[in-house]
Amino acid sequence: MNVPLLDLKLQYNSMKDELEAAMLNVAQSQMLILGPEVKKLETTLAEYCGAGFAVGVSSGTDALLAALMALDIKPGDEVILPDYSFFATAGVVARLGGTPVFVDCDPVTFNIDPAGVKNSINARTKAIIPVHLYGQSADMDSIMEISREYGIPVVEDCAQAIGVEYKNHKKVGSMGLFGCYSFYPTKNLGGFGDGGLVVTSDEKMYQKLLQMRNHGMEPKYYHKFVGGNFRLDAIQAAVLNVKFPHLENWNNKRRANADLYTKYFKAAGLAEKTGVTEFDAANKVLLPKAVYKSDNLRNYHIYNQYIVRVEKRDEMRKFLSENSIGSEIYYPVPFHKQECFAYLGANPTYFPSSDFAADYSIALPIFPELTEEQIKYVVSKFAEFLAK
Ligand SMILES: *Cc1c(COP(=O)(O)O)cnc(C)c1O
Numbered sequence: 001m002n003v004p005l006l007d008l009k010l011q012y013n014s015m016k017d018e019l020e021a022a023m024l025n026v027a028q029s030q031m032l033i034l035g036p037e038v039k040k041l042e043t044t045l046a047e048y049c050g051a052g053f054a055v056g057v058s059s060g061t062d063a064l065l066a067a068l069m070a071l072d073i074k075p076g077d078e079v080i081l082p083d084y085s086f087f088a089t090a091g092v093v094a095r096l097g098g099t100p101v102f103v104d105c106d107p108v109t110f111n112i113d114p115a116g117v118k119n120s121i122n123a124r125t126k127a128i129i130p131v132h133l134y135g136q137s138a139d140m141d142s143i144m145e146i147s148r149e150y151g152i153p154v155v156e157d158c159a160q161a162i163g164v165e166y167k168n169h170k171k172v173g174s175m176g177l178f179g180c181y182s183f184y185p186t187k188n189l190g191g192f193g194d195g196g197l198v199v200t201s202d203e204k205m206y207q208k209l210l211q212m213r214n215h216g217m218e219p220k221y222y223h224k225f226v227g228g229n230f231r232l233d234a235i236q237a238a239v240l241n242v243k244f245p246h247l248e249n250w251n252n253k254r255r256a257n258a259d260l261y262t263k264y265f266k267a268a269g270l271a272e273k274t275g276v277t278e279f280d281a282a283n284k285v286l287l288p289k290a291v292y293k294s295d296n297l298r299n300y301h302i303y304n305q306y307i308v309r310v311e312k313r314d315e316m317r318k319f320l321s322e323n324s325i326g327s328e329i330y331y332p333v334p335f336h337k338q339e340c341f342a343y344l345g346a347n348p349t350y351f352p353s354s355d356f357a358a359d360y361s362i363a364l365p366i367f368p369e370l371t372e373e374q375i376k377y378v379v380s381k382f383a384e385f386l387a388k
């Protein structure tokens with residue numbers, strides 16, 4: 001059996017006619033940048049994400065960059081963010097000359113540890129970027145309390161978490177000043193190329209973002225500040241407008257796949273419980289846990305990635321690959337160990353959970369079209385390797 005990590009063609013083929021008609025429509029209109037498709041996407045997603053306004057931008061990275069530029073982050077400013085995330089979260093801060101300040105993650109959720117955020121605040125702190133990693137919200141009550149106490153704005157990195165709910169049905173992206181999204185093809189709502197979006201409920205910041213994405217220009221050829229070209233292409237918005245109505249269904253399928261993994265890992269005697277943070281005889285595979293799950297089975301975890309941890313991870317990966325099972329390592333090198341951030345001199349003993357995640361995590365196939373047979377096969381190969 002062949003189980004790829006992700007097969008985007010299955011989704012494409014399931015809605016080919018609609019997608020191709022939408023792209024052809026843009027081609028024939030020759031309205032190629034911004035325009036009505038982008039406006040429609042912004043209106044839909046502002047509402048869906050529980051925010052007042054949305055601005056379509058060129059990528060998730062540029063969403064974060066534009067938000068930090070709207071906050072006027074500059075050399076000498078510190079921005080607190082998780083040590084364990086995709087590179088963009090830290091990269092945007094450094095690109096503006098700011099100083100990224102890394103905080104260890106929570107061992108269960110992989111999200112930023114609020115106590116570490118609080119300990120890192122000083123007079124130079126200008127923003128906090130919690131990341132809702134793998135499709136589950138960070139501990140936003142604690143983070144927003146710190147934000148209010150110290151008057152520091154929060155920029156939520158929602159790249160892997162579109163539509164994710166936190167506790168009382170608050171959507172991620174609607175709690176901080178900005179919520180930043182990515183439409184990179186592997187995200188839960190993916191375009192046919194790069195794309196992103198920023199949401200905010202602050203009207204002044206919304207106006208500033210609109211200008212920021214177009215070189216800070218307003219009116220035409222007058223620039224009060226320096227922005228960038230962060231515009232979203234119409235063809236991406238058209239594709240996303242066709243795909244959006246399916247998002248909840250896809251997220252539900254990812255969640256159902258995660259439940260199947262739990263069921264089969266438990267049945268194989270490899271994982272007694274979810275959310276365990278140390279290996280033992282009953283938990284040779286550490287399974288993810290949706291910590292904010294309530295009775296109401298909604299979007300508390302949308303599994304952009306399904307991450308388990310296992311000893312001898314690299315050998316396991318090789319064995320899976322030999323058995324035609326795709327997997328990936330997110331992320332093998334946490335920020336405090338990246339060469340480009342050596343100048344920051346972060347204390348390497350401060351990040352035990354982040355190091356543990358980097359050393360033992362492996363992402364397994366979780367995409368919506370995955371079958372139960374494929375999931376059973378993946379778990380059977382885990383069992384086979386661990387029995388050796
Ligand atoms: C994908 C991702 C980004 C960047 O999005 P791009 O659209 O690829 O620029 C930022 N942060 C996180 C956590 C991501 O997963």
